[in-house]
Amino acid sequence: MNSAMRSYLDHNATSPVRPEVAVAVARALELPGNPSSIHAEGRAARHALQTARAQLAALVGARPEQVTFTSGGTEAANAVLSGALRKAGLPAPTRLMISATEHPCVAAGHRFAAETIEVLPVDGAGLLRLDVLAARLDACRGESVLVSVHAANNETGVVQPLAEIVRLARAHGSTLVHSDAVQAVGKIPLDVAALGLDALTLSGHKFTAPKGVGALVLADGVSLEAAFLRGGGQEARLRGGTENLPGIVGMGEAAAIARAALDGEAARLAGLRDALEARLRARVPDIVVFGEGAPRLPNTLSFALPGLEAATALIALDLAGLSVSSGSACASGKVARSPVLAAMGVSPALAAGALRVSFGWNSRPEDLERFAAGFERVASSLYQRRGQAA
The missing domain is CATH 3.90.1150.10 (Aspartate Aminotransferase, domain 1)
Structure with a gap:
């Protein structure tokens, strides 16, 4: 071809992949150390890992310590929706509300029983019906709810009103908001803190990073009760296993280029x-x-x-x-x-x-x-x- x-x-x-990203990946491949090792080679690998974490955090308005690396958007979304997502002072969510146009990693990647899931309609343009969301949140007062709405649809490109969705969720009280931002990151401005999101998930290959690397971002006071991959305790004990350093470094470089x-x-x-x-x-x-x-x-x-x-x-x-x-x-x-x-x-x-x-x-x-x-x-x-x- x-x-x-x-x-x-x-x-x-x-x-x-951008040429600059490919160069960054190649350089990371030459680093011999494991980021968890304490010798000089390990420290060099750790420095490259943390540099990429800071680059990605800057792209989405977060701090580096709020970023957990994953294999992609699907794993990240599954971790948020299948794990026990908690916010300080609130009980674990017992009900899930999603839009009717979510990616399968959200629509199928959760732990909630069928009777505790509500699929909220969209209008003819693909925008979430905010009146329905408000009504359903009002009807669920006293329950802890997790709302998951993508930032932008992968098929139509329609961008959802995340700020308004978060506002409605906060008015309800016991509500957490997650956004699958796979298609939006690197294409439109996204700021986790400014939007008030509790969790955001993304995938590197949608903004010129290598395939097979992504991340989840958790807001201050938000955590997962347990590791979603148990092992050696990497990624703040949330995701065990040696990090995909070349992919992560490539994603960091792609994030820096996209932000600029x-x-x-x-x-x-x-x-x-x-x-x-x-x-x-x-x-x-x-x-x-x-x-x-x-x-x-x-x-x-x-x-x-x-x-x-x-x-x-x-x-x-x-x-x-x-x-x-x-x-x-x-x-x-x-x-x-x-x-x-x-x-x-x-x-x-x-x-x-x-x-x-x-x-x-x-x-x-x-x-x-x-x-x-x-x-x-x-x-x-x-x-x-x-x-x-x-």
Whole structure:
């Protein structure tokens, strides 16, 4: 495969490692010591680990000691939702409230019994129904509740109103708030302390770090009652096992780069997204954009053309050198109906054609133009077949 002849537009699945990050990883691979060893080599490894912890903490408005490294967003979310998350002065949560558009690592990665889980609806744009959240919290007064709502949806890019969600939770009293921020970190500003979140989870490969490394961030006064991986006591005794130092160092470097470039890069990516959306609307006016009217990640465009199956479009686009997806990349490569779009009230027929274009650090205007031209050819083929069948 000649990568120079392809346009990679699937950054929400994985954003390719930046060259600077690859260099940092390579340097970490050359460190011979274990971060838990007390000799000079061990201290050097420990210093690299703690530097990365500080870099990541700075990206999300936390202190280094609030960061626990994991293998990725799924493990981090499972640790928060399956462990005994506690806040000083509050009992352990006995009820879980999640939005209807959560990633499977939240929807399925918890310890709560079915009768103690409430799935809260979203509106047609994919935003959590805050009136329903407020009503359900009022109905659960006297109970300890854990609310888990993602910062941004992986398929549509819709950004949830976390500050308002936290405000409603605090009004209830005995409520903890977790956010799966996997898709948001490194793309939009996020500050754990300013938002008032109790827990935030993330994955490095969504913002140009290597695959297989992530983190959870716990606010002051919030803890897990027990280790989620028992062993040697690493990561403040929460996650045993020798740390993935090259991956962590790479994530730290990626975090530092993302933080420095956040505002300018967000504006650049939003320009690409908006230009593509405008061109598609002009040339293929039948397209439907999902999440239209709601705040969205600057890099994400999710849409469908009525009558066009996603599987057909993906094959044609791939052959044309265009890498996009039909939504989440966490379903073993399958193209299936999206529960996210179903929750938004999108018809099965339209949802079956959903495509997601997600730009990233190496995306350029020529990638936009290549995709627009490629999709226009796919749409023209569909219209031609319709004309022949008429």
